[in-house]
């Protein structure tokens with residue numbers, strides 16, 4: 001019997017499931033124990049029992065018990081927009097990469113059933129999701145971000161025929177995948193306020209929502225509808241992002257505003273919501289996104305900075321809601 005097994009053999013059977021590791025260095029036994037869900041006095045009692053049991057071994061003069069407290073609950077951030085094509089998926093991928101750079105363990109759920117794009121944005125080679133037991137295993141991207149996608153569950157072109165309950169089931173499978181120690185899960189929602197959004201709100205209440213809009217009035221009207229849905233479901237709005245603002249002509253350097261400017265910031269002010277920042281309309285963002293190299297992965301690049309600024313604000317908002 002190894003020394004670790006000898007220690008384990010001393011631990012009462014009903015407690016042994018909580019002991020993650022047991023080691024002996026010299027005469028000091030160290031136990032790492034999962035005390036998640038235990039109150040303070042139950043945890044103290046557990047510690048005493050373990051110290052007593054293991055301390056009774058001949059060659060042990062000291063027992064150190066490290067109680068791991070509850071793991072912080074995973075925070076779900078819904079990224080939504082009122083209409084399609086405003087850059088929600090681009091923002092989600094870049095926020096994920098930027099938050100990972102800030103030390104978060106980040107996962108992305110691509111719930112955009114009608115246009116899954118995270119696999120392209122995060123440079124994954126297309127393949128189906130693997131399952132272990134009941135759980136899907138998320139793919140690892142090169143950017144320290146795990147992800148799953150509706151596109152990996154359904155053959156391209158068939159998703160459009162899905163009915164509400166199937167959509168809800170698929171979303172649940174993705175949300176319940178084996179996320180391990182992921183602490184932030186960003187959900188790239190389809191545009192609008194359909195079945196996916198409703199399932200999301202009913203079954204997996206997000207800790208916060210981010211709404212993306214382009215600056216023009218029409219997009220903002222739709223964005224307000226998306227905001228309304230989150231508000232009705234009492235999901236705190238972390239803020240609004242304005243995407244595709246300020247186009248810099250690559251040849252002459254002139255800045256123009258094809259979709260207007262400042263509309264999302266004004267709307268945020270009018271609605272009393274935080275404005276998280278503005279991302280310019282830039283060819284480089286489109287090219288890098290298509291190539292699976294999210295601009296946020298190059299933290300000091302001009303195109304990475306806006307995303308990193310927004311992620312920093314989101315990080316602060318998470319600390320408040322979490």
Ligand SMILES: Nc1ncnc2c1ncn2[C@@H]1O[C@H](COP(=O)(O)OP(=O)(O)OP(=O)(O)O)[C@@H](O)[C@H]1O
Nearest residue numbers: 084085086087088089090115280281282285286289
């Ligand atoms: N700031 C930007 N500058 C240039 N191109 C951008 C920018 N943001 C997004 N795009 C491009 O616009 C297109 C739509 O972006 P994206 O897929 O992120 O939008 P979406 O809101 O998720 O769309 P969908 O409704 O189809 O899911 C993509 O080709 C993307 O590369």
